[in-house]
Amino acid sequence: MKESTAAIANVATCAPRDQSRPDAVFKWLAAACALVVIVIMAGIFFELVRNSGMAFREFGFSFLTSDSWNPIAGEFGAASSIYGTLVSTGIAMIIAIPLSIIIAVYLVEVAHPKVSGLIGGAVELLAAVPSIIYGMWGLFVFAALMQTHVQPFLSRHLGALPLFQGPPMGIGVLTAGLILAFMVLPFITAITRDVLMMVPPVLKESAYGVGSTMWETVRFVSLKYGRRGIVGAVFLGFGRALGETMAVTFVIGNSHRISASLFSAGNTIASSLANEFNEASEPIYLSSLFALALVLFGITLVFQTIAHYWVARMQRLEAGDR
Amino acid sequence: MTATEERVFVKPPSEVAKQRRGEIEDASRLPVKVKIRSLNFYYGGQQALFNNSIDIPAFRVTAIIGPSGCGKSTHIRVYNRIFEIYRSHRAEGIVEIDGKNVLSPVTDLLKLRKKVGMIFQRPTPFPMSIYDNIAYGIKLHYRASRGEIADRVEDALKRGALWGEVKDKLSEPATALSGGQQQRLCIARAIAVEPELILMDEPCSAIDPVATSKIEDLIETLRDSYTVVLVPHNMQQAARVSDFTAFFYKGHIVEFGPTKKIFTNPDNKQTEDYITGRFG
Ligand SMILES: Nc1ncnc2c1ncn2[C@@H]1O[C@H](COP(=O)(O)OP(=O)(O)OP(=O)(O)O)[C@@H](O)[C@H]1O
Numbered sequence: 001m002k003e004s005t006a007a008i009a010n011v012a013t014c015a016p017r018d019q020s021r022p023d024a025v026f027k028w029l030a031a032a033c034a035l036v037v038i039v040i041m042a043g044i045f046f047e048l049v050r051n052s053g054m055a056f057r058e059f060g061f062s063f064l065t066s067d068s069w070n071p072i073a074g075e076f077g078a079a080s081s082i083y084g085t086l087v088s089t090g091i092a093m094i095i096a097i098p099l100s101i102i103i104a105v106y107l108v109e110v111a112h113p114k115v116s117g118l119i120g121g122a123v124e125l126l127a128a129v130p131s132i133i134y135g136m137w138g139l140f141v142f143a144a145l146m147q148t149h150v151q152p153f154l155s156r157h158l159g160a161l162p163l164f165q166g167p168p169m170g171i172g173v174l175t176a177g178l179i180l181a182f183m184v185l186p187f188i189t190a191i192t193r194d195v196l197m198m199v200p201p202v203l204k205e206s207a208y209g210v211g212s213t214m215w216e217t218v219r220f221v222s223l224k225y226g227r228r229g230i231v232g233a234v235f236l237g238f239g240r241a242l243g244e245t246m247a248v249t250f251v252i253g254n255s256h257r258i259s260a261s262l263f264s265a266g267n268t269i270a271s272s273l274a275n276e277f278n279e280a281s282e283p284i285y286l287s288s289l290f291a292l293a294l295v296l297f298g299i300t301l302v303f304q305t306i307a308h309y310w311v312a313r314m315q316r317l318e319a320g321d322r
Numbered sequence: 323m324t325a326t327e328e329r330v331f332v333k334p335p336s337e338v339a340k341q342r343r344g345e346i347e348d349a350s351r352l353p354v355k356v357k358i359r360s361l362n363f364y365y366g367g368q369q370a371l372f373n374n375s376i377d378i379p380a381f382r383v384t385a386i387i388g389p390s391g392c393g394k395s396t397h398i399r400v401y402n403r404i405f406e407i408y409r410s411h412r413a414e415g416i417v418e419i420d421g422k423n424v425l426s427p428v429t430d431l432l433k434l435r436k437k438v439g440m441i442f443q444r445p446t447p448f449p450m451s452i453y454d455n456i457a458y459g460i461k462l463h464y465r466a467s468r469g470e471i472a473d474r475v476e477d478a479l480k481r482g483a484l485w486g487e488v489k490d491k492l493s494e495p496a497t498a499l500s501g502g503q504q505q506r507l508c509i510a511r512a513i514a515v516e517p518e519l520i521l522m523d524e525p526c527s528a529i530d531p532v533a534t535s536k537i538e539d540l541i542e543t544l545r546d547s548y549t550v551v552l553v554p555h556n557m558q559q560a561a562r563v564s565d566f567t568a569f570f571y572k573g574h575i576v577e578f579g580p581t582k583k584i585f586t587n588p589d590n591k592q593t594e595d596y597i598t599g600r601f602g
C-alpha cells in the first residue's frame with residue numbers, strides 16, 4: 001500500500017510528455033503520402049491531355065467515331081481500337097465470370113479438401129504467370145488449336161451467325177478474348193473462392209436445414225451473401241482485361257478494322273499503343289496515340305466509377321436504408 | 323404497432339398446456355415422434371455421443387440440458403442429418419422419426435429436412451428480403467402460385483408471431499430486423515415448409531429478455547401443432563417451457579423424464595447435482 005503511493009508520487013513528479021506532437025507529425029506524413037497518389041493521377045491525366053491535344057484539334061469528335069487509321073494519309077480514328085477493346089474484354093468476361101464462379105463453388109463446396117487445395121494452388125499460380133507468357137503460349141499453342149479445331153467447329157455449327165464467319169486464321173479478336181478470359185479467370189476464381197469461404201457455416205446450415213440442395217444453397221444463399229465481394233472481383237478482372245497489353249498484342253492480329261466476324265484480326269487500344277509508338281514519326285501520329293491512351297484512361301475511369309457506385313449501392317441495400 | 327395488435331397472433335399459453343405441465347405425464351403412454359436407439363456420434367476419430375437412446379413424445383416440448391460440451395447440439399443435429407455437410411462427422415445407430423430410420427442411406431434428405439425444421443443459436447436470416455426469406459423454403463418444396471405463396475408467407479409470419487411487426491415492410495432486407503425479430507423470422511421460415519418436428523438449439527442465447535419471452539410464448543403455441551426439441555439456454559427456460567427433459571452428461575443420456583420430476587425429484591444423483599447447481 002505504502003509502496004504504491006510512493007510510485008504514484010514518483011510518476012507525478014515526472015515532466016508530462018506531449019503526446020500530441022508525434023501524432024501531428026504522423027498526420028501530416030500520412031497526408032503527404034496520400035497526396036502522392038493524387039499527384040501521380042493528375043500528372044498522368046495532364047500529360048495525356050496535353051499530348052493528345054493536337055489529335056483532338058485536328059479530328060475533333062470524329063476521332064472517337066472514325067474507324068480509319070491510316071498513318072500514311074495522316075488520318076486517325078479510334079473506333080476500331082475502342083471496338084476491339086470492348087469486344088475482346090466482353091468475350092473474356094462472358095466466359096470468365098461463369099467459369100470462375102463454378103470453379104470457386106467446386107473448390108469450396110464440392111471438392112475434397114486435398115483436391116481443392118491442389119487446384120486452388122494452381123489457380124493462384126496461374127494468376128502470377130506474367131502476361132507475356134500468356135501471349136507466347138497464346139500465339140504458338142492456343143492460336144494453332146483455334147485454327148485447326150475451335151474455329152472450324154464454330155463455323156460448322158454456328159456459321160449462320162456473322163460472328164463466326166470467315167477463314168479460320170487462329171489469331172484474331174476471338175482468340176484474344178479467350179486468352180484474356182484465361183488471364184482474368186484465376187483472379188475472379190481466387191477472390192470468389194475466398195468470398196465463399198467467408199460465408200458463415202451456420203447460414204449454410206440453415207439453407208440446408210430448410211431442405212435446399214447444395215446448388216440451391218450456393219445459388220440463393222452463399223453467392224448472395226458474398227455478392228458484393230464477387231462483383232468487386234469481376235470488376236477487378238474487367239479492369240485487367242481492358243488494359244491488358246502484351247498477351248493481346250501477340251494474338252489479336254493488329255489490324256485497324258472493324259469486322260463483324262470474331263475470327264478476323266483486330267486491335268485494342270493497349271495493343272495499338274504497344275505496337276505503334278516505335279513507328280510514330282509524325283507528330284500527329286504520336287498525338288493520336290496519346291489520344292488513344294486518353295480514351296482508355298476514360299473508359300477505365302467510367303467502369304471504375306460504375307463499379308464503385310454499384311458496390312456502394314449494394315452496401316446501402318444490405319444495410320436496409322433505401 | 324401496438325402491443326395488443328401483435329399479441330393477436332400469439333395465442334396465450336393454452337390452459338390445457340398449463341395443466342399438462344402441472345401434472346406429471348407418463349412419457350411411455352404418449353405417441354413417440356422420434357425413437358433413438360444406441361446412437362453414437364463421431365467427430366473424426368473423437369466420439370461425442372455414446373449409446374444415446376430416448377423416445378421423444380409427439381406434440382410436446384422436450385428440453386435437452388447438460389453442461390457445456392456434453393453433446394446437446396451434437397445430439398439434435400443428428401435428427402435432420404445436418405451434420406452430414408461436414409465430411410468427418412459420422413453417426414451410427416437408429417434414429418426413427420415416425421417409425422422410419424432417418425440414418426438409412428435411402429432417406430430423402432430434402433424431405434427429411436422439410437419435415438424437421440431447425441433453429442440455431444444465432445438468428446440466420448438469408449441475405450434477402452423478409453418476404454423472400456419465408457417464400458424461399460415454400461418455393462423449394464411446393465409448386466405454388468404467387469397468390470398461394472403470399473398467403474403462406476402471411477400465415478407463417480403470423481404463426482411466428484411476427485406478422486404485425488413486419489407486414490408493412492416485407493420487401494426490406496431481413497438483416498435490418500432486430501435480433502429477436504430475426505429469430506422469430508427464422509422460426510417462421512422453418513414453419514413455412516410445414517415441418518412436424520422443430521429443433522431449437524439455444525434459440526434465445528443471442529437475444530434480450532423481452533425478445534426471449536416472446537419466443538417462449540411462441541414455443542408454447544407451437545406444441546399444439548408440432549413436436550419441439552429444445553436446447554434451452556438456461557435451466558429456468560427448460561422449467562418454463564418444456565414438458566419433458568433429458569439430462570446429458572459427457573455424451574451420455576443420464577436421465578429422461580417429465581420436466582417437473584427431473585427438476586424436483588430426479589432419480590439420478592448426477593442429475594440432482596446438476597439441477598441443484600453443484601456442477602455444470
Ligand atoms: N465440429 C467439431 N469438431 C470436433 N469436435 C466437436 C465439434 N463440435 C463439437 N465438438 C465436441 O463434441 C462435444 C459436444 O459438443 P456440443 O457442441 O454438442 O456440446 P453442447 O452440449 O451443445 O455444448 P454447448 O452447451 O456449449 O453448446 C464437445 O466435446 C465438443 O468439443
Ligand SMILES: [Mg+2]
Pocket residue numbers: 394395396523
Ligand atoms: Mg451447443
